[in-house]
């Protein structure tokens with residue numbers, strides 16, 4: 350169970366939400382306004398006084414992010430509070446993943462090995478296997494092939510309550526269009542091209558992630574990494 354907060358980037362997270370190791374954080378419970386408990390659907394959430402440590406990869410490298418928990422006052426469920434540039438269940442953040450996948454040309458049969466070589470030259474350590482999984486996952490996300498859980502990119506069970514589900518990518522695009530974002534429509538219906546086009550329309554992936562956090566309190570760029578076949 351996860352809330353993505355539009356007011357918090359990973360680089361300002363500790364300052365706002367503390368780290369449980371002496372840094373208090375300046376945020377109050379109101380920072381959770383608009384968030385909804387995945388289990389019971391109510392919005393009566395407060396900041397808990399506990400944190401969990403997780404790895405985070407951004408464009409500067411890998412580091413540990415202390416993630417504060419929220420507690421639902423109605424059902425007592427605890428949920429992680431993530432910055433908008435994180436991807437729930439993944440160590441790599443939005444900017445790391447989408448800087449990498451944006452180097453892959455949609456509908457091209459160009460081998461990924463050259464793309465990976467260029468990324469490594471830029472200091473982005475990614476393997477061909479991982480990049481390939483990310484591209485497949487982003488494509489499936491753009492195609493809305495699977496309904497996913499919002500807290501982790503696994504398939505949503507058919508009996509899953511709506512508050513646990515990740516918003517569809519199509520709905521994200523509709524909300525974006527309604528808010529005035531203008532798309533340079535792609536000719537094909539390939540899901541990968543569609544996601545990259547949406548990122549371009551926003552200017553960059555962080556702006557799209559921020560929009561998703563603001564409108565849905567979710568990580569709209571979350572995708573499922575398929576298991577290797």
Ligand SMILES: [Zn+2]
Nearest residue numbers: 386389421424
């Ligand atoms: Zn609840």
